[in-house]
Amino acid sequence: MGWRVLLASAGLGVMSWALAQDAALQAAFERRYQDYLHAASQALLPFPQVGKTDWKRLKETHPLQVVFVAPDRYYNGKVYTLTLYQAEDGRYYLEAKGGFWGMDELAYGPLGPDELK
Numbered sequence: 001m002g003w004r005v006l007l008a009s010a011g012l013g014v015m016s017w018a019l020a021q022d023a024a025l026q027a028a029f030e031r032r033y034q035d036y037l038h039a040a041s042q043a044l045l046p047f048p049q050v051g052k053t054d055w056k057r058l059k060e061t062h063p064l065q066v067v068f069v070a071p072d073r074y075y076n077g078k079v080y081t082l083t084l085y086q087a088e089d090g091r092y093y094l095e096a097k098g099g100f101w102g103m104d105e106l107a108y109g110p111l112g113p114d115e116l117k
Helices: 002-032 052-061
Strands: 064-075 078-087 092-098 104-111
Touching: 002 064, 002 078, 052 092, 052 104, 064 092, 078 104
Parallel strands: none
Antiparallel strands: 064 078, 078 092, 092 104
16 A cells, blocks of 8 residues: 555656646746736737637647646737647647637647747
């Protein structure tokens, strides 16, 4: 029984480390792109956009892990939920959902870690 407790605590340690890394990445992203993430901003993030059809296909065909979710963020003059995903190949994708009645959806990617920090 002791080895199970040891494995469980090791797993929790790895999860805690991963959560801390995700929080650090979110903080770095929000700090770097703060000029885009406020109520008066009308500028789009300087990332390559992914078309709606391509984004839907990508989400259906590739396993994407959620890195962070930032609800109620001002972006492009509206309120969005920003979700950062990481693909198996290490590249990132950013989804912005919200806007007028939650009908707007923007997707960006692929992004490298240097673009987010």
